[in-house]
Amino acid sequence: MSQWPDTRILDLLGIELPIIQGPMAGATTSAMVIAACNAGGLGSMPAAMLSSDQLREELKTVRQHSSRPFNVNFFCHQPPAxxxxxxxxxxxxxxxxxxxxxxxxxxxxxxxxRAPFDSAACEVLEEFRPAVVSFHFGLPEKSLLDRVKATGAKILSSATTVEEAIWLERHGCDAIIAMGYEAGGHRGMFLSDDLSSQVGTFALVPQVVDAVSVPVIAAGGIGDARGIAAAFMLGASAVQLGTAYLFTPEAKxxxxxxxxxxxxxxxxxxxxxxxxxxxxxxxxxxxxxxxxxxxxxxxxxxxxxxxxxxxxxxxxxxxxxxxxxxxxxxGIELSAAELTQRLAAEALAKLTHR
Structure with missing residues (x-):
């Protein structure tokens, strides 16, 4: 039985540790995803810079080396005129x-x-049926989202405001990534382009937790066990770490x-x-x-x-x-597997006062 104070993400996604390796297009490798998964966390493969054939090959590699649940991440922006x-x-x-x-x-x-999620990418998901599919910049159109849900995948997406979190829950997300302003990489903002409206992690997470009924994953400015423990104290059920994994040898x-x-x-x-x-x-x-x-x-x-x-x-x-x-x-110099397990162990010790 898990000792984590909140096991909703563990139960929902079928993972052992409430740590999600953030999908970082261009930097995340299949080796990083495999290591995070096999360590008990959730590895995440970014697909925004991959063709359908490239994504298929990456997912084949992940499947060959891990039987654990993994996440595939897509952008769902509208291509500009x-x-x-x-x-x-x-x-x-x-x-x-x-x-x-x-x-x-x-x-x-x-x-x-960077390609938005489309029917060709959805066909790859229907072929591999990953346990988790996450989106950035909102969600895809309903017909595509319904196809993803039909594979049995749990749906995650990033919210940078409470308003976005409520919208995501209303449109079918199983869990919400509360992305604070501290986070690296692209802001997940999609209901507004006003940067002045963006909220820091410590302010955002508890407000999102209060506003939605689905589990919340904290992201942004979390780089060690103290940040993970703090996220749990704020009501998060898991954390997503990106920059921390850039220090691993698996990062490209x-x-x-x-x-x-x-x-x-x-x-x-x-x-x-x-x-x-x-x-x-x-x-x-x-x-x-x-x-x-x-x-x-x-x-x-x-x-x-x-x-x-x-x-x-x-x-x-x-x-x-x-x-x-x-x-x-x-950031510390550890392999992706060692990083996942060490951060989890140290955070759990803080939360259980061991």
């Missing part, structure tokens, strides 16, 4: 960097894309990102729209400092990154996204 003027204005803003770095300004702008991060994670100070992250067109928290670098972390010339998500690609190829540290949350200085 083309806006050639905005694209030109954005590239023109970046032209001085092209000249400085010797990048070809007149070459066609590369396409930066660039050399620049690896260095930044280990040298940045706690105050050196900011929410920015420069790299994708949608607010996301990362470590501050040159382009964020010089044109501002939020710039209204950045094209709509996910198009902003295209014009930065040639610059990133010349200078990765200063022109690529270095996603990280505000608790990055709590």
């Amino acid at each position: 083309p806006d050639e003027q905005r694209a030109r204005d954005w590239k023109n803003l970046l032209e001085p960097y092209y000249r400085e770095l010797g990048a070809d300004f007149d070459a066609p702008t590369p396409v930066s894309n 991060v660039s050399a620049s990102h690896h260095k930044a994670l280990r040298t940045a100070r706690d105050s050196e992250t900011a929410v920015t729209n420069l790299f994708t067109g949608r607010p996301a928290r990362g470590i501050v670098n040159r382009v964020m400092r010089e044109i501002g972390p939020i710039n209204n010339k950045a094209p709509a998500f996910p198009l902003a990154g295209g014009a930065l690609m040639p610059l990133r190829a010349k200078d990765e540290a200063d022109f690529s996204n270095l996603w990280a949350g505000q608790a990055l200085t709590l």
